[in-house]
Each structure stands twice: as structure tokens, then as C-alpha cells.
Amino acid sequence: MNYLSIVNALREKCGASGAALTTVTGLSGESLKFCNWVNDAWIDIQGMNEHWEFMRASFSFNTVAQQQAYTPLQANAVNFGNWKTDSFRLYQTALGTANETWLPCRDYGYFRNLYQFGAMRTAYQRPVEWAASPAKAILLGAAPNAAGYTVTGEYYLAPQELQAATDVPSLPTEYHRAIVYRAMMFYGGHEAASEVFQLGQSEFDKVLARLELNQLPPVRFAEPLL
Numbered sequence: 001m002n003y004l005s006i007v008n009a010l011r012e013k014c015g016a017s018g019a020a021l022t023t024v025t026g027l028s029g030e031s032l033k034f035c036n037w038v039n040d041a042w043i044d045i046q047g048m049n050e051h052w053e054f055m056r057a058s059f060s061f062n063t064v065a066q067q068q069a070y071t072p073l074q075a076n077a078v079n080f081g082n083w084k085t086d087s088f089r090l091y092q093t094a095l096g097t098a099n100e101t102w103l104p105c106r107d108y109g110y111f112r113n114l115y116q117f118g119a120m121r122t123a124y125q126r127p128v129e130w131a132a133s134p135a136k137a138i139l140l141g142a143a144p145n146a147a148g149y150t151v152t153g154e155y156y157l158a159p160q161e162l163q164a165a166t167d168v169p170s171l172p173t174e175y176h177r178a179i180v181y182r183a184m185m186f187y188g189g190h191e192a193a194s195e196v197f198q199l200g201q202s203e204f205d206k207v208l209a210r211l212e213l214n215q216l217p218p219v220r221f222a223e224p225l226l
Contacts, residue, residue: 001176004165007038009180014187014196024165033190034183039161041182042169046159048208050082053215054171060152062093066124068115068143075138075151081158083132088153090127103151106131106141115141127151171215178207 001009008020011034021027024035046055059077061070072080088103111131114120124145131139138151162169169176181204188197 001168001173002165003035003038003162003167006162006169006176006179006183007034009177010034010038010183010187013180013184013200014191014193024162034187037183037186037190038179040186041179042162043159044182045171045178045208049212049216050156051217052156052171053217055081055157056084056154057157058152058154060150063127063140063144063147063149063151065145065147066143068140069133070138070140070151072136072155077155079157079160080136081156083136083138084154084156085132088130088151090149090151092126093148093150101128103127103130103140103153105129108133108139111139111141115139115143171211175207175211175214178204178211181207 127140184200
């Protein structure tokens, strides 16, 4: 379903009068409200969990000699939301991925006290770990001694609005109805239509449960203590 079809599905579920919409631009009144409710629902769903699989993306960048910090923009992380901290890897560019090693993530306080203190500030070598700064920049420890390293990994996208009529939400197609049901709750609250709100809530809860099973990392239990 694209943006326009989701809006029209919402109008149908809410019993809106008039013909189906043919555009999502240049609208006013109730038609504009239906578009806004769909967008609010989509933003809301994206923000319900910071680890949605459908919001994962990849990045890759080459290091600059003696440069420790790299912003999301410098790391080619488009529409950046947050780092997937267990996904970082590094290899010597000229040698390719046969030279690849993991880059474990460290707490920022630990990182700052180790790599941004005294002689370690200018101790340049192959990075072996990283941390996220308070501004979400990637900090490599130690700062690279050369420009010839490639860092790869994953991040989570920031929530995105639907804009064009043909825009399609990034979650799997079978869960697009979740947006309709969540938007019904916004409509029901605004119009004091309790029956629409309750139906939307009931259906949304069912679809959300399936979405969470499909699009969240599996729960892993710790190994038993010996």
C-alpha cells in the first residue's frame, strides 16, 4: 500500500463521505486531517521500538589519517537515527575484507578516559574499538595512523514521514494495515467516535503483536551460571 491507498483505506474504515482521494497534496479540511492522521500513525509506529528490523540500514566509510571522530554524515549514514552498536567492523582497505576485524563498542566515559587523555590523544594506530560521542559521532580508538582503513556497520533510520502519493512505508507489506488501524484511533479520539477508536485499537494490537514477532530481534537468554 502506498500513502494514497492507506489514506483512502482509512477514510473507508471511518465512513468518510465523498469519493476516494486522488492526491495527497493541496488538500484542506477533513481530507488533510486524514492525511495527517496517517502520517502521525506511521511516525508513531516507527518510534515504538528502536530496534525495528525494517529500519536497519548499512554504512561504510574510509578513515582519514589521525582523525578520531566521524559524524553520521561523514560515515555515509543517510537519514540517521542511531547506531547498531554490535555491527561495526574494520579492515585495511588495500587488503580487503580478508583483513576484517570486529570493532567492539565501548562506553563513552571509558573511551574518553582512555583515548582522550594524556599521550593517548596522539597515539595513532589501527583502531580496535569505538564509542559513540554524546552527539552520536563515531569515535575510533585509537585514532587511525593512516587513511587506509574502511569501517562498515549498520544503523537505525530516523522516523520518516510519507509525502508523495506513491510513497510506500518501509515496513513489510503485510503489516501496512497497522498504519490504518492506528490512524483510526487518532480519528476516533478527534471525532469522539468511540466505536471507531475501539475497533482501531483492537485490530492494531493484533497486527502490532505479529509485527513485533517478525521485526524485532529474538530474545536471547544469558548462559546459566556454573
